[in-house]
Amino acid sequence: MTAPASRMAHRDGLTGRLQRTEVQRLPSSIPGRDIVQVLTQIPSQTESGWHTHPGEEVGYIIAGHVEMIVGDDPPLALAAGDGFTVPPDVAHNARDVGDHVGVMLSTYLVRTGEPVATLHPAPAKAR
Template structure:
């Protein structure tokens, strides 16, 4: 294997461990949920931020726990759909072709519908911070 491929594989593996999973109804293990995330690209910037593009496959009837990120999350629904809660905003029903933005450090969650949902998200995060902090409801 070439060096670039090995570095990309190691980076992807380490990021998958660092990206928290969805809490599902019915409950799935964190390891089972982690398999549903793919880091498509990550770019570090000298200004203290990192951009991360993540494809997430959310199982039917799963719900993310209440959480926040140290930066902006922009999500685009590729297929499926569900409800997005963002503190201070009305709940939004999202379907394929729709996008939403979650401001930095804003509590939010996504509850999937009765079919699998695929989301492509772009995160612009502060470097060196946990990508997600779980919050108590």
């Protein structure tokens, strides 16, 4: 087993918007890709803001109720125990819709050297 990289803070588009803890960052067996795992807390009635990732996101809701809109797809109602995936470079938004903090654990398979998240304007239909 390989020890995870240090938990040093990496800044990206979501820094300061949500409480996020980078759990681990490791080189992937796929050249040019890193595996990054992040624990995110979304306060009640708060949204992440529309953003993209330079690779796949595979997530799991640990606590709370989160509405996830991925691209043009209908909103997903997610609760503790639900998983979700987001394709690379697809704008999406997560919003806590419950009375308590939403907590999710996401694993990203991202292009090396790029920020894990980049903010984007909301699509016209979401405004």
